[in-house]
Amino acid sequence: MTKGLKQKIIEQVASDLEKVEIALEQNLNPNLKLVKQIASHLLFSGGKRLRPLLMIHSARLCNYYNGFEIEFSVLFEYLHAATLLHDDVVDEADIRRGKKTAHTKWSAPKVVLTGDFLLAAALEIAAKTREPDIISVVAKITRDMSQGEIAQLDKKGKLDLCEKEYLEIIKRKTAVLIQGACKSGAILAKADKEKENALDQYGFHLGMAFQMADDLLDFTASAKELGKNPGADIREGKLTLPLIHSLANASSKDKEKMENTITSTRFSSNQFEQLKEKLYAYKGIEYTEQKARDHVKKAKSYLKIFPDCQSKELLCQIADYSIERKV
Amino acid sequence: MTKGLKQKIIEQVASDLEKVEIALEQNLNPNLKLVKQIASHLLFSGGKRLRPLLMIHSARLCNYYNGFEIEFSVLFEYLHAATLLHDDVVDEADIRRGKKTAHTKWSAPKVVLTGDFLLAAALEIAAKTREPDIISVVAKITRDMSQGEIAQLDKKGKLDLCEKEYLEIIKRKTAVLIQGACKSGAILAKADKEKENALDQYGFHLGMAFQMADDLLDFTASAKELGKNPGADIREGKLTLPLIHSLANASSKDKEKMENTITSTRFSSNQFEQLKEKLYAYKGIEYTEQKARDHVKKAKSYLKIFPDCQSKELLCQIADYSIERKV
Numbered sequence: 001m002t003k004g005l006k007q008k009i010i011e012q013v014a015s016d017l018e019k020v021e022i023a024l025e026q027n028l029n030p031n032l033k034l035v036k037q038i039a040s041h042l043l044f045s046g047g048k049r050l051r052p053l054l055m056i057h058s059a060r061l062c063n064y065y066n067g068f069e070i071e072f073s074v075l076f077e078y079l080h081a082a083t084l085l086h087d088d089v090v091d092e093a094d095i096r097r098g099k100k101t102a103h104t105k106w107s108a109p110k111v112v113l114t115g116d117f118l119l120a121a122a123l124e125i126a127a128k129t130r131e132p133d134i135i136s137v138v139a140k141i142t143r144d145m146s147q148g149e150i151a152q153l154d155k156k157g158k159l160d161l162c163e164k165e166y167l168e169i170i171k172r173k174t175a176v177l178i179q180g181a182c183k184s185g186a187i188l189a190k191a192d193k194e195k196e197n198a199l200d201q202y203g204f205h206l207g208m209a210f211q212m213a214d215d216l217l218d219f220t221a222s223a224k225e226l227g228k229n230p231g232a233d234i235r236e237g238k239l240t241l242p243l244i245h246s247l248a249n250a251s252s253k254d255k256e257k258m259e260n261t262i263t264s265t266r267f268s269s270n271q272f273e274q275l276k277e278k279l280y281a282y283k284g285i286e287y288t289e290q291k292a293r294d295h296v297k298k299a300k301s302y303l304k305i306f307p308d309c310q311s312k313e314l315l316c317q318i319a320d321y322s323i324e325r326k327v
Numbered sequence: 328m329t330k331g332l333k334q335k336i337i338e339q340v341a342s343d344l345e346k347v348e349i350a351l352e353q354n355l356n357p358n359l360k361l362v363k364q365i366a367s368h369l370l371f372s373g374g375k376r377l378r379p380l381l382m383i384h385s386a387r388l389c390n391y392y393n394g395f396e397i398e399f400s401v402l403f404e405y406l407h408a409a410t411l412l413h414d415d416v417v418d419e420a421d422i423r424r425g426k427k428t429a430h431t432k433w434s435a436p437k438v439v440l441t442g443d444f445l446l447a448a449a450l451e452i453a454a455k456t457r458e459p460d461i462i463s464v465v466a467k468i469t470r471d472m473s474q475g476e477i478a479q480l481d482k483k484g485k486l487d488l489c490e491k492e493y494l495e496i497i498k499r500k501t502a503v504l505i506q507g508a509c510k511s512g513a514i515l516a517k518a519d520k521e522k523e524n525a526l527d528q529y530g531f532h533l534g535m536a537f538q539m540a541d542d543l544l545d546f547t548a549s550a551k552e553l554g555k556n557p558g559a560d561i562r563e564g565k566l567t568l569p570l571i572h573s574l575a576n577a578s579s580k581d582k583e584k585m586e587n588t589i590t591s592t593r594f595s596s597n598q599f600e601q602l603k604e605k606l607y608a609y610k611g612i613e614y615t616e617q618k619a620r621d622h623v624k625k626a627k628s629y630l631k632i633f634p635d636c637q638s639k640e641l642l643c644q645i646a647d648y649s650i651e652r653k654v
Contacts, residue, residue, distance in 0.1 A: 032474055034481060086443065090436035109417035109480060112439055116413065116473035119443075123450065123466035130459045139450035146443035147359055153436060154361060 005321050012314050013053055019070045020052045020077070027074055027125065030117060038102050038114040043081050045097045051076035051181040054206075054318070057311040058185025058199045061303075068129075072188060075125035076181040078118045079138065083145050083177075085115035090149060091236050098227035134184045141180045148172025157237035159259055163244055167208075170215075175207030182206075198302045202315065205299035210322045212292040215240035216285065217326070219276055225326050231272050234262050241291065246284030254278055292323045332648050339641050340380055346397045347379045347404070354401055354452065357444060365429050365441040370408050372424045378403035378508040381533075381645070384638040385512025385526045388630075395456075399515060402452035403508040405445045406465065410472050410504075412442035417476060418563050425554035461511045468507045475499025484564035486586055490571055494535075497542075502534030509533075525629045529642065532626035537649045539619040542567035543612065544653070546603055552653050558599050561589050568618065573611030581605055619650045 024043060030036050052073035059069040087093075088101040089108045095101065103111040119142065126138045152169050155161050182203030186196040217226060218233045219242055226232075233240055239247075243262070247255055258278055261271045279285050299319045306312050351370060357363050379400035386396040414420075415428040416435045422428060430438040446469065453465045479496050482488050509530030513523040544553060545560045546569055553559075560567055566574075570589070574582055585605055588598045606612050626646045633639050 030470075030474055032477055032481075035474060035477055086439060090440065107480075108435075110477055112413060113417065113473045113477045113480070116446075117470060117477075119446065120466050120469035120473060123469060124463065127459050127462040127466050132454050132457045132459065132462075135454040135459075135462050136451065139447050139454050142447035142450060143357075143444060146440045146447060147357055147362060150359055150362055150437055150440045150444075153434075153440070154359075 005317060005324060009314065009317050009321060012310065012317075016053060016056055016070065017049060020049050020056075020074060023071050023074045024077060027071070027078075027121060034106075034110070035114050035117050038085075038106050038111060039081065039118055041099075041102050041105065042084060042096070043077070043118075045099050047077065047080075047097070049077060050210075050318070051080055051178060054178060054203065054315075055181040055185040055188075057314050058182040058203075059189045060185075061199070061306050061309065061311040061315065062186050062189030062191035062195055064185070064189030069185070069188060072125060072129050072134075072184075073181075075122040075138065076177065076184075078122040078125070079141065080177060082115045082118035082122065083149075085111050085118065087149060089115075090153060093228075093232070093236070095228040129184075129188060131187055133187045137180045137184050137187070141176050144172040144176040148176075152238065155239075157263070159239070159247070159262065161239045161244060163241065163248075166239070166241055166244055170208060170211040171204075174211035174214075175204050178207035178210065179203035194305065198305055202299045202302040202319075205295040205302070206319050206322055209292045209295035209299065209319070212241060212288050212295070213323045213325065216242060216288055216292070219279060219285065221326060231267070234267075234275075241288040242279045242284035244284070245287045246279045246282035249282045249284075250278065254282070289323070296320065296323055332644060332651060336641065336644050336648060339637065339644075343380060343383055343397065344376060347376050347383075347401060350398050350401045351404060354398070354405075354448060361433075361437070362441050362444050365412075365433050365438060366408065366445055368426075368429050368432065369411060369423070370404070370445075372426050374404065374407075374424070376404060377537075377645070378407055378505060381505060381530065381642070382508040382512040382515075384641050385509040385530075386516045387512075388526070388633050388636065388638040388642065389513050389516035389518035389522055391512070391516030396512070396515060399452055399456050399461075399511075400508070402449040402465070403504065403511075405449040405452070406468065407504060409442045409445035409449065410476075412438050412445065414476060416442075417480060420555075420559070420563070422555040456511075456515060458514055460514045464507045464511050464514070468503050471499040471503040475503075479565065482566075484590070486566070486574070486589065488566045488571060490568065490575075493566070493568055493571055497535060497538040498531075501538035501541075502531050505534035505537065506530035521632065525632055529626045529629040529646075532622040532629070533646050533649055536619045536622035536626065536646070539568060539615055539622070540650045540652065543569060543615055543619070546606060546612065548653060558594070561594075561602075568615040569606045569611035571611070572614045573606045573609035576609045576611075577605065581609070616650070623647065623650055 028036065028039060055073040055076055056069045084096070085102055088096060089103045089111050093101050094104055122138065126135045148169055152173065155165065179200055183196060183200040186199040215233065218230055218240070221230060223229050247258060250258060258275055261267045261275045296319045300316050303312055303315055355363065355366060382400040382403055383396045411423070412429055415423060416430045416438050420428050421431055449465065453462045475496055479500065482492065506527055510523060510527040513526045542560065545557055545567065548557060550556050574585060577585060585602055588594050588602045623646045627643050630639055630642055
């Protein structure tokens with residue numbers, strides 16, 4: 001079933017994706033070869049291009065067909081890549097998408113500055129839209145994301161992170177960007193406020209579901225599926241919802257045992273498997289899956305005001321796929 | 328004489344400066360206390376607010392008096408502070424303006440992310456101007472600056488940096504921001520293209536002169552005047568024009584001696600004094616001073632098309648002061 005949905009989505013966006021890849025390549029023109037190398041290392045490492053596709057189809061859902069939606073949409077992939085570069089440096093992550101991270105190949109400062117360059121490239125495209133509201137959206141995304149990362153960094157290794165704090169962090173680090181891509185599509189199409197708000201809310205709920213699914217996969221997927229070892233979040237000191245919910249419901253004995261695993265700098269795969277058992281036993285996995293499903297449902301409900309069309313169907317499918325995916 | 332000029336400038340801008348300080352404070356509203364602390368550490372450490380003042384008076388020179396020039400101008404101070412935060416992390420600098428740098432007090436990742444936050448704050452103000460051309464200017468500045476820093480980093484410790492490469496680096500790392508502040512003032516005032524271009528060129532030449540003066544001060548000023556030890560550039564592996572010019576003209580024996588001092592990780596103050604002597608003997612100091620004076624002259628020549636007024640006089644004085652200053 002999941003494979004079928006993935007295949008369906010890919011077939012519908014194949015022609016857009018081809019154009020997105022070309023635009024990503026053409027708009028990346030640093031005067032330094034080194035910057036192009038570092039930026040390309042991440043940019044062309046098999047990203048799903050979810051954010052550009054969301055902007056493109058949000059615009060088309062609002063009857064925008066002027067042809068600029070492809071070029072403008074890549075700004076959200078640049079912005080995404082910029083934050084990934086900074087985040088990988090911040091988190092000292094070694095592997096992403098099955099590849100060594102940029103800062104393990106080049107120095108951290110060069111990677112930080114390449115992130116700045118990509119952020120600037122995103123801005124330049126935002127300026128080209130000549131829509132001050134899109135620029136405000138991009139600025140707000142950047143502000144929220146930097147604060148989300150700092151908050152996460154500040155909470156690193158803390159075992160008392162509560163669900164509310166977790167929701168605030170994933171909102172800033174993931175949902176605002178996906179939300180902004182959808183909203184910008186509506187702004188580009190000069191849609192009315194009702195439609196703009198509907199796409200904004202669709203994007204927010206999709207983003208929340210997407211991050212929850214990501215956080216689940218870090219426990220439930222295999223290393224091969226993930227392109228990195230599972231349990232990376234705990235190793236980086238990040239508590240996510242499956243764990244937060246389970247800790248809150250665990251017996252004091254189990255809680256202590258789980259906390260020992262989380263705080264030990266290197267836990268064995270056996271310890272990790274035992275921890276996973278507890279996440280199932282205390283329903284942290286189930287609870288997170290339910291929350292993610294609720295967000296998908298809400299996301300899709302915001303699309304109801306739009307007439308049926310191919311973009312609407314696609315956005316619904318993407319919402320479903322966000323929690324069904326295995327990678 | 329210099330003190331007189333400084334005093335004159337300060338008296339003319341005192342009332343603007345007060346408003347700039349308030350706007351800097353009011354527009355900085357992160358939802359995290361930690362971000363405010365890190366950002367304030369640098370932002371309120373005695374900067375000259377040169378870039379906001381240049382935007383304000385460029386706008387007024389083009390007859391803009393709508394009152395928004397103060398609020399908008401702080402975007403250039405945020406942008407400046409963002410790049411300083413990233414640069415200090417990149418250069419591993421310990422001291423700036425007589426104070427410990429942010430990343431010696433907080434972790435480098437937190438400082439990088441606070442830099443991102445300030446960049447976002449600059450963008451949000453740029454978006455508020457509702458002038459896509461100002462946003463393009465800000466995006467181009469960010470792109471140029473990140474590339475300038477990477478180029479400098481890539482050339483670090485290389486003894487064969489030539490004058491042309493040096494000029495390209497200081498253009499990107501300093502001149503484009505000052506140039507952008509002046510140009511944005513003209514755009515805000517909806518000045519015609521001739522005036523916009525004149526202020527753009529004034530800003531470029533002022534920026535070049537300003538950075539050359541900075542590079543001279545690293546050799547000629549005292550630790551007390553600088554707020555950090557002189558010779559910091561060489562210690563960071565950065566070759567500047569006084570040195571580049573002197574190396575190109577030195578006897579092979581002197582060249583070798585100078586290069587030994589530059590490449591030794593820790594040189595004595597005696598060695599530094601001997602190096603300085605060579606910079607005077609081979610006219611590296613004199614040559615750089617002359618180049619800086621040429622840029623000041625060019626900068627002022629671009630103001631000729633404007634009718635005499637207080638802002639014009641001030642911009643002329645700032646140009647003169649850029650190379651006469653001791654700090």
